[in-house]
Amino acid sequence: MENAEVARVFREVAELLEVGNANPFRVRAYRNAARVLESHPRPVAELAKEGPDALDALPGFGPDLAAKAVEVVRTGTLRMLSELKRQVPEGVAGLMKVPGVGPKRARALSTALGVHDLAGLERAAREGRIREVPGFGEKSEARILRELEALPGGEARVPLATAAQYGESLLAWMTGSGAVTRAEIAGSYRRLRETVGDLDLLVTAADHGTAVERFVSFPAVEEVTARGPTRAAVRLRSGLRMDLRVLDEESFGAGLHYFTGSKPHNIAVRRLGQARGLKVSEYGVFRGRRRVGGRTEEEVFAAVGLPWIPPELREDRGEIEAASTGRLPALVEARDIRGDLQTHTVASDGRDTLRAMAEAAEALGYEYLAVTDHSPAVRVAGGMDAAGFRKQRRAVDRLNGRLRTLTVLAGAEVDIRADGSLDLDDVRVRAAVERGAKVVVSTDAHAAQELGFMRWGVGQARRGWARREDVLNTLPLDELLKRLHRAR
DNA sequence: GCCGTTTTCGGCCCGACTGTTTTCAGTCG
Numbered sequence: 075m076e077n078a079e080v081a082r083v084f085r086e087v088a089e090l091l092e093v094g095n096a097n098p099f100r101v102r103a104y105r106n107a108a109r110v111l112e113s114h115p116r117p118v119a120e121l122a123k124e125g126p127d128a129l130d131a132l133p134g135f136g137p138d139l140a141a142k143a144v145e146v147v148r149t150g151t152l153r154m155l156s157e158l159k160r161q162v163p164e165g166v167a168g169l170m171k172v173p174g175v176g177p178k179r180a181r182a183l184s185t186a187l188g189v190h191d192l193a194g195l196e197r198a199a200r201e202g203r204i205r206e207v208p209g210f211g212e213k214s215e216a217r218i219l220r221e222l223e224a225l226p227g228g229e230a231r232v233p234l235a236t237a238a239q240y241g242e243s244l245l246a247w248m249t250g251s252g253a254v255t256r257a258e259i260a261g262s263y264r265r266l267r268e269t270v271g272d273l274d275l276l277v278t279a280a281d282h283g284t285a286v287e288r289f290v291s292f293p294a295v296e297e298v299t300a301r302g303p304t305r306a307a308v309r310l311r312s313g314l315r316m317d318l319r320v321l322d323e324e325s326f327g328a329g330l331h332y333f334t335g336s337k338p339h340n341i342a343v344r345r346l347g348q349a350r351g352l353k354v355s356e357y358g359v360f361r362g363r364r365r366v367g368g369r370t371e372e373e374v375f376a377a378v379g380l381p382w383i384p385p386e387l388r389e390d391r392g393e394i395e396a397a398s399t400g401r402l403p404a405l406v407e408a409r410d411i412r413g414d415l416q417t418h419t420v421a422s423d424g425r426d427t428l429r430a431m432a433e434a435a436e437a438l439g440y441e442y443l444a445v446t447d448h449s450p451a452v453r454v455a456g457g458m459d460a461a462g463f464r465k466q467r468r469a470v471d472r473l474n475g476r477l478r479t480l481t482v483l484a485g486a487e488v489d490i491r492a493d494g495s496l497d498l499d500d501v502r503v504r505a506a507v508e509r510g511a512k513v514v515v516s517t518d519a520h521a522a523q524e525l526g527f528m529r530w531g532v533g534q535a536r537r538g539w540a541r542r543e544d545v546l547n548t549l550p551l552d553e554l555l556k557r558l559h560r561a562r
Numbered sequence: 563g564c565c566g567t568t569t570t571c572g573g574c575c576c577g578a579c580t581g582t583t584t585t586c587a588g589t590c591g
Binding site for chain 2: 097098099100101102103104106107134135136137138139173174175176177178179209210211213214217332333335337340341342343344345347348349353354355356357
């Protein structure tokens with residue numbers, strides 16, 4: 075029983091409770107519990123064995139949720155869930171997949187029209203029956219139809235590195251024009267999540283209208299979906315959505331914090347503010363009507379008694395507690411990296427020669443570069459046999475004699491499974507680091523240019539709370555070699 | 563359902579937008 079499975083049961087309970095008109099805070103308790111389990115470094119099954127106290131100690135867990143988690147671990151299911159499924163008409167929760175339809179409207183539609191799935195909802199909309207339901211009108215009916223048509227395509231999240239291509243050209247587009255004085259992309263992009271749903275661009279500008287105008291004329295824009303005096307939204311030809319918000323200088327830090335999220339992190343910060351009689355919003359920190367901060371993120375955090383927290387940690391996974399007790403980790407930085415330990419050359423499926431890779435790595439200021447071409451198992455990647463590796467090793471020795479500051483290490487990428495697939499479901503840096511394991515951040519570069527992917531790897535390490543000392547390739551060469559020999 | 567340097571009961575983050583209302587509920591981020 076994995077944590078994710080228990081979390082899924084709790085999420086399903088939350089959904090059914092919500093559509094069943096339960097206390098929204100009770101619903102939130104289940105969602106929160108699911109989120110805590112998903113990001114908890116220890117297996118819930120292990121905690122369950124230790125007894126109820128271990129689970130009760132999890133944030134947001136009380137006796138009830140702890141007992142329910144134990145029940146799911148032991149029986150694979152939850153009696154409460156089966157009970158809820160009997161009470162709530164089948165399929166009603168599924169109606170909430172339509173944007174604009176929440177629990178109340180899903181229930182209203184189900185009760186009034188007897189629809190229990192999206193197909194039934196679409197039929198009712200086409201027959202003009204939705205506008206007859208109290209609280210709905212022609213516009214709601216039209217929107218539901220529109221959203222239903224857009225659903226299957228659904229804007230999927232895109233990989234961070236892909237989003238970065240748009241993000242960086244967007245920033246260049248905005249700042250290069252002189253239309254804005256300051257521009258930053260917030261959201262999960264700034265938290266360096268592996269995937270990004272949309273890009274939230276925040277700017278300050280002398281003239282708001284000019285900034286909005288510049289934004290909607292970004293070359294990759296296909297459709298302008300909203301456009302007001304201080305905000306706009308567009309969809310790019312690739313399907314990626316981008317939002318713009320024009321902020322005042324005095325509230326830029328509050329806006330940046332708010333739109334960087336994550337949502338659970340923001341909620342936790344606001345609760346801290348509330349306890350101090352402060353109101354924290356995207357416009358600033360207020361005591362009554364008086365603004366007490368918001369120009370910078372530091373001001374926002376300081377107002378609630380915290381040091382600045384790096385965006386990569388803002389997931390409400392313990393960073394608030396760590397910050398308040400002065401135990402935030404000094405996170406690894408891209409500049410701490412002294413070498414790349416997994417790369418390829420033309421000897422297998424890389425695109426540059428050993429020498430070109432070495433020179434590019436030296437130009438990046440690295441002390442070492444490990445070339446790790448494929449073993450014979452990976453035939454499609456031109457895997458080398460033992461003789462090939464011996465030959466490459468001699469080439470590495472010759473090259474090291476000529477290089478000035480870089481040392482090339484000879485290695486190999488050996489597949490674990492015959493089909494090459496990963497049998498792990500998750501990037502688990504934090505669990506590794508908490509148990510004292512060291513990690514290595516590498517790019518698997520197959521071309522000189524791809525050595526630049528290092529920053530994405532560092533981002534994932536930071537999201538796992540990795541400090542410099544947790545990452546082996548922040549070590550100077552001699553220490554790295556010592557560690558490797560010791561491990562052997 | 564959880565939680566407590568105001569509380570063991572009565573709270574629980576905040577604001578914008580939309581559409582349906584005639585002062586506001588529902589939804590979203």
